Amino acid sequence: MSKRRSDWQNRPQERFVRWMREGYLALDEAIEDSVLQPGEAPPEVDPELAAQHQEAALQHRHDRDLALDRLAQYDLYAWTLTKGRRLIGRLHVLLSLLLGGMIIFFLLGTVAHMPRFGAADVPANNEVITRYIEQGLAETGATNMVAGMILDYRAFDTLGESTVLFIAACAVLILLRIDLDDKGQPTQQLIAEESDDRHYEPKNDRILQGTAILLTPILLLFGLYVILNGHLSPGGGFSGGAIVSSGLILYLNAFGFKKAGRFFSYKTFQWVSFGALGFYGVAKAYSFYCGANGLESHIPLGTPGAILSGGLIMPLNIAVGLVVACTMYIFYALFRKGGL
Amino acid sequence: MLDWIRFIITALFLLSGLSMLITAVIGVYKFDYVLNRMHAAAMGDTLGLLFCLIGLTVSAPDIWTALKLLLIICLLWVASPVGSHLIARLEVTTNPHWHQLTGAEKDEDQEVDV
Numbered sequence: 001m002s003k004r005r006s007d008w009q010n011r012p013q014e015r016f017v018r019w020m021r022e023g024y025l026a027l028d029e030a031i032e033d034s035v036l037q038p039g040e041a042p043p044e045v046d047p048e049l050a051a052q053h054q055e056a057a058l059q060h061r062h063d064r065d066l067a068l069d070r071l072a073q074y075d076l077y078a079w080t081l082t083k084g085r086r087l088i089g090r091l092h093v094l095l096s097l098l099l100g101g102m103i104i105f106f107l108l109g110t111v112a113h114m115p116r117f118g119a120a121d122v123p124a125n126n127e128v129i130t131r132y133i134e135q136g137l138a139e140t141g142a143t144n145m146v147a148g149m150i151l152d153y154r155a156f157d158t159l160g161e162s163t164v165l166f167i168a169a170c171a172v173l174i175l176l177r178i179d180l181d182d183k184g185q186p187t188q189q190l191i192a193e194e195s196d197d198r199h200y201e202p203k204n205d206r207i208l209q210g211t212a213i214l215l216t217p218i219l220l221l222f223g224l225y226v227i228l229n230g231h232l233s234p235g236g237g238f239s240g241g242a243i244v245s246s247g248l249i250l251y252l253n254a255f256g257f258k259k260a261g262r263f264f265s266y267k268t269f270q271w272v273s274f275g276a277l278g279f280y281g282v283a284k285a286y287s288f289y290c291g292a293n294g295l296e297s298h299i300p301l302g303t304p305g306a307i308l309s310g311g312l313i314m315p316l317n318i319a320v321g322l323v324v325a326c327t328m329y330i331f332y333a334l335f336r337k338g339g340l
Numbered sequence: 341m342l343d344w345i346r347f348i349i350t351a352l353f354l355l356s357g358l359s360m361l362i363t364a365v366i367g368v369y370k371f372d373y374v375l376n377r378m379h380a381a382a383m384g385d386t387l388g389l390l391f392c393l394i395g396l397t398v399s400a401p402d403i404w405t406a407l408k409l410l411l412i413i414c415l416l417w418v419a420s421p422v423g424s425h426l427i428a429r430l431e432v433t434t435n436p437h438w439h440q441l442t443g444a445e446k447d448e449d450q451e452v453d454v
Contacts, residue, residue, distance in 0.1 A: 205429065211422045215415075253426075 020079055031064070141301030142231040142310040150236070151313045151320075155284045158316070161238075162280065162323045166273050169327040178338035193337045205254070212254030219247030227321040231310035237320025244321065245328035252333070257340065265340055269326050276319035283312055350399040357391030360384060373441045374431050378424050385420040389413070 045053075115122045132149060140148035150158050181187045186194075227240030252260040290297035302309030333340050360383060367380025393413045400406040432438055 205426070207422055207425050211418060215418065 020076070020083075035061075137304055140310060140313065141304055142313050143305050144231050144233060144236075146234070147231045147236050147313055147317070148310070151231075151316045152311070155287075155312075155316065158320065159277075159280055159284060162277060162320050165323055165327045166277055169269075169273070169330050172331060172334050176334040176338050190339070193339075196337070209254045212250050216247045216251045216254075219250065220244055223247060223321070223325070227317050228307070228314065230317040231313040232305065232307070237317040238324055240317070241321035241324025242328060245325040245332075248325065248329045249332050252329075257333070257337075261340055264329065269330050269340075272322050272326050276322040280316055280319045283315065287312055346398060350395045353391050353395030353398065357388045357393075357395060360388030360391060364388060375428060375438060375442050378428060382421070382424050385424070386417060389416055389420075 132145060132153070136145050136148045137143070140152040142148035142152070178187065178190045178193055180190070223240045223242075223244030223246075225240075226235035226243055227237055230236030230240065248260070248264065287297055287299070289295075299311045301311045304310075308314070330340070364380055364382075364384025367383070368377050371377045371380060390413060393409050393416075397406045397409040400409060435441070
């Protein structure tokens with residue numbers, strides 16, 4: 001009969017489409033059949049009239065196709081809302097389970113293949129580690145072996161890390177800062193952000209302010225302790241700087257930008273970061289220069305375990321801590337409203 | 341003997357804390373609005389953490405570690421409710437339809453001061 005009855009209709013794609021449309025094709029077929037019903041030979045007609053009729057029929061068919069297309073689209077839309085959503089949801093669950101299972105499997109496999117804790121024949125146990133453990137205290141003067149490593153043996157690496165932080169802060173500053181316009185007047189965007197922030201900011205929240213009064217000094221003190229004690233106990237510039245900046249951010253949240261701006265502005269950020277990184281670079285350049293040329297550096301190592309010991313490690317910790325604290329604080333301020 | 345008693349106390353506290361946390365997680369996934377979810381999450385934040393840290397305190401090797409753990413409990417009990425309060429405050433400030441979403445009766449007399 002009609003062309004639609006040929007075999008392509010039973011291909012998997014077509015069956016999927018039919019399943020998706022849920023019986024839409026039956027209607028389609030009925031219309032198609034009624035239109036293409038074979039009849040007796042057409043009687044003789046006026047060719048002009050026939051052309052008109054043909055045109056009308058074409059137009060009608062075009063309209064009908066359009067309508068059917070719309071119907072199909074609507075059906076597809078309905079499908080995404082019901083069956084499709086269920087299907088995708090199940091697929092999602094299945095894939096998540098698979099992914100989670102795979103990660104668990106590989107992690108457990110990796111752990112199972114690791115050497116036993118404290119085994120002597122691990123590849124990491126080589127002459128470098130031996131040197132750090134045996135000579136570290138004598139050479140760096142730091143009781144905390146990790147601080148001795150990252151701020152003495154591998155201080156260049158730590159300088160790079162601090163510089164990365166500084167560059168990241170600069171990039172965020174360039175991207176997010178909403179500046180004054182050319183005449184020094186606040187722009188529309190700045191005013192909008194300001195009012196938005198005033199609206200959403202927990203301004204004069206008694207609970208938060210009480211907590212901030214209680215916690216900010218503790219956080220700052222603890223951060224300073226972690227920084228200054230970095231060569232004696234676990235800690236150091238990075239972690240201490242993060243704690244200090246969390247104290248600053250808490251203060252900023254509780255009391256607003258106006259009060260926080262009294263002790264922290266762009267100038268503070270510039271000078272503190274520049275000073276800390278510059279000091280770090282100069283100090284380490286001096287120490288590397290002396291060490292490479294076999295000169296006496298005249299930096300006293302002190303008695304191990306005392307607070308003033310470890311040579312350059314404590315000042316370098318302070319520099320790293322300052323950079324980290326400033327960077328995190330300015331990240332927060334810029335992401336919140338695009339300025340200090 | 342003493343070690344065993346200590347171990348059992350630790351295990352009991354840790355298990356109850358973990359069950360608290362699991363309840364909190366289930367609650368967070370069960371509810372679908374932020375204020376309702378916070379109600380569930382706050383359980384884990386306070387009671388679950390308290391139980392876990394008390395369990396660790398009991399098993400601490402010396403008195404100073406135990407005191408530090410108690411300090412951590414103090415810090416968390418001060419900080420985490422304040423965090424929840426801020427989230428709730430932001431939601432109430434920014435969403436005028438929170439009454440319908442929580443399913444609570446709107447109390448006309450009680451104005452939310454934000």
